[in-house]
Amino acid sequence: MSKIEAGQISLNQNNFDLWSLLDSLEEMFSIRAAAEGLKLIFVRSQTLPHYIKTDERKLRQVLINLIGNAVKFTESGSVTLHSEVIDPPSQIDNQQEAEMVLQFTVEDTGPGIAPEDIDQLFEPFIQTETGRKYQQGTGLGLPISQEFFQLMGGDISVSSTRGVGSVFKFNIKVNLGYPEEISSSQLLAQKIVSLAPNQPKYRILVVDDRESNQQLLVKFLIPVGFEVLEAENGQEAIAIWNQWEPHLIWMDMRMPVMDGYEATKRIKSHLKGQATVIIALTASAFEEEREVVLSAGCDDFVRKPFEEQILFEKMAKHLGVRYIYEKQISSQPTRVVQHQPLEANCLMVMPTDWVVQLHQAATELDDKLVLQLLEEISEDQLALKQSLIDLVERVRFDMILSLTQSALKL
Template sequence: MKTGNASSSERRCPEKSHDEQSLILQLKNLQHVYHRLLMHMPDGCALLSRQPGSGKEEEFFIQEVNPAFEDMTGAAGQELMGRSTLQALPELATRLNRACMQAMGGTQPVDFQHFLSSQAKYFEVRVFAVGENICMGVFSEVTGRMHFQEALRESREKYRTIADFTYDWEYWLSPQGEFLYISPSCKRVTGYTPEEFKYDPDLFRRIIHPDDLPLLNCLKSCDHELQQESHSETDFRIRTRDGREVWISHSCTPVFSETGEYLGRRGSNRDITDRKVAENRLQEFAVEVETQNLELARARNRAQEASKAKSTFLANMSHEIRTPMNAILGFAQVLEQDPDLTPRQAGHLKTITRSGNHLLRLINDILDMSKIEAGQVQSSPEDFGLVDMLEDMGLMFSSRAEAKGLQFILERDRHLPGNIRADQGMLRQIMVNLLGNAVKFTSSGGVACRVRTEPAQDTGEKDDSRLRLTIEVEDSGPGIQEIDQQKLFEPFQQAEEGIKEGGTGLGLAISRSFARLMGGDIEVSSTKDRGSLFRVHILVETSTGPPRTEKKPERIIQGLQPGTGPVRILIVDDRLDNRSLLQAILEPMGFETRQAENGAHCLEIFQDWPPHAVLMDMRMPVMDGYEAVERVRGLPGGRDCFIMAVTASAFEEDRQEILNTGVDAYLRKPFQNVELLEELGKGLHLQYIYACNDAPGENAAGPHACLAAPGLPGHILEDLSLAVSEGDILVLEKIAGKLHRTDPDAADTLLKMIQNYDYRGIESWLKQVEEQNETQYAEDTDDN
């Protein structure tokens, strides 16, 4: 039995041993897994236990630590094992032991933060019970996060310090969209306090104008979108507590940590209502300006159209008047050469010529004023003799003054330069207008002209060659009322005396415009019944070069030199009277002529009868002169033909346009016969016979170079006396032309003195002729 019993007991022992071994093996496996987990945990782990009944129940001992714990604390595991927390971790022991006691006495883990000064590290520690008298402590290092939070706190404090005193409304939004900070100035801007915005998160959205809500990125609901946004700026409107609409300039910037962590957004709002009001006013003003500019543009276009229409009208008017005037004055010149004219007929011709020239001067004044108003007149400086020009003016107007019984005085400063550089034509016209008016409106007393120069100190330029030329014209005439002085220089305006005497009222307006074009002006001072003083000042330069010589009138042409051969001239004009005039001038001189009434007719004649020269009118029906010139140049011999435009156009731009067509010369209607002949002579290289058989370039002689024959008609003497008294060069030249048929010697003598502006010589010559006539009359009486 023992044996049996013993055998049975022996058979059961191996089974128990096997179960135990299995449990032991499982335990070992769990221990191995636990150990591996512990060793690879990123956080520091320490297994702590206490020894009950030892009298040190609140003291815990370190049973095991992982490598992460060793790295965090800086202590090796062998140094820590079996040692109490007080021995191994004296800085941490008290708090760690207390946490272990709390964890074992409850069901929840215990958390705390601790700064380990020996390692200068922050830890978050979690302690929980894992068995009876055993706890596990898990240590997470949060040094970086704690430093950042401290920096963030300091930054917020600085931001708060600045923002609390800023004029703008500042705020800081958390990543969740909550207001972390709002500056007190928000109440000034919105009427709401910072607390109202913090406790009512939707208040900010509600006060924004609905139309402007889409503009605000800071109000996006998706935090991810906010993080992707860079700095943004926009303007929007809000409604304040008291109902005002306020414009806000908003800027918003995302805030990130050094490691790139998104911390929220900082925003700034500025009240820009005043600026927006100003901008709106500026925009309204800009719209008004744009509207005004459009109106100005329309007005400018209308003005340009009106100016163009005016120019077209003036051009047409000029053409329509100059064309018949050309025939009137031209045929008058032809008739004046008729030796069979009676005194009555000669007087009628003189009236026709004077009236025609007067009308022509009026037209020219109107055209000049039109060009000035259009800005088409410019000063053209040239070198000329100032003293010579003043002597011419003195001779011209002293005769006129003496004829009216007036005294004429010309005073020149002794330092006056002999030659200057300025626009001689403008200066001469100014003086003619002022001196002419002075003589015209003065019935007793006299006229004085004073001329001086001084350095031009007010030009802003240091230039010794620049001078200020001052011309004063003073008379003892009727004077000008103050009310008339104000409008005296306006176009078509005249004083009371001017209205009585007639005229266009353009002379002074043109003179002032010319003076201003030359850098000066004209002033007037006058007292009723005590005369007037006109003062002109212009800027000139002293001239270092020789003065431009005045072009002397050519002597009277009698015809082509013998042996010249046939010279064929084709006259092209749509008006018969113009063609007839040119024919009447040319054929007596020995030219052969044919006539064409338009450009097409010109081309037909040109091919059958090749001319040496073509006198081409430019405005004609069927084919005008512009096309005709181009077509003629394309015909055989057309390139060598001399083409002269003979036109009534009075505008310089028309002249340039005509010259650009390829014509060789330009002659404006009405013209002097000698001008036509001179141009043909130059273009065709012709030689003429002149009165007295002198060469055309010979210097003018004295009054005895070609003595006048007795018997000069009395009406011619009267015309000469009147022309000399008025200083009318044009009339004197015409009388000389009239004389050359009957008395070439007398005509030549007169022409020479006209060329020298020798009015006193002409007067002396007239007295000599009168004496010869009286002597001849006495001799005839004695014979009878």
């Protein structure tokens, strides 16, 4: 609030996929709603544009705040989000500049808000009777959301009936967006060399009890231009988050002292925690684990082992980060050592104990240990050795795991 009052908050507009944003919110809240026995409904008008240009992060934040409040305070029934165009673009001949007004309506079947409380909803630090009853929140979510709406050229209105429910309706001005000239699949095939100019200095917190895992993420993030701090457990993560206010946290879920589940719940219980993106890092391949992670409050999750491009893709999705890519060179220099096509039986030249160790090292994303093990491959198997080293350099631990799993079954 102090930054808003001092005029230090501004719009960081970017072109993004509105449908994808709504899909991700529906996915995130569906698990929480189901846990509360609520029906979550997302309705889009047929004219809702696929791509728009506005401040994606602020729009995501206010939608999370309003939907989150509705789910939190509604004990039975449903929570519905309507998304529609109420003022279509007037400049259809120049779509990149076409301006329109979007309206989002969050409707719930909760306890409703007393008439005397509605006027105080947007006063900082003042909670309604319902908020005091549930003893949750600080009374800052709606005042900050209102400031964001006004910053985006819109406003918010509220109507409510005690015992029936509440309706929060807001509108914002946006420009009609467009797909990027280079598709994401094409961009991901290129190497990211740095952050694009004129962006915030993104602060990223890496939380993992294994130093090797921390260093792997640091190796990806710092050269590109992210500011990075590290924590060994959830307790340290909360302390750093409180002081440093990172934009995004890569959170390992299983750690000593305090695990990622508890740390995420504590961070997300604060208002400023709602503005922090938390992406879980989990080694579990079970779908049930994904639901547990999201219900703990994480905004997304990535399974270990992961690829470098997945990390950058997730940060672009949740923060709107833009990158500068290295142009692909058509004529690549030929390597002195030719790569050997890798199949499971290629590893049969090594002892079973070695394959087990390699599998474990790949599971833990321990690139140093993997490379140490690869040094044990004899010179007459140089092509195999070089092919495996290449997988490590490309951070394809998933392929190493697949090879070792198959080899151990032979």
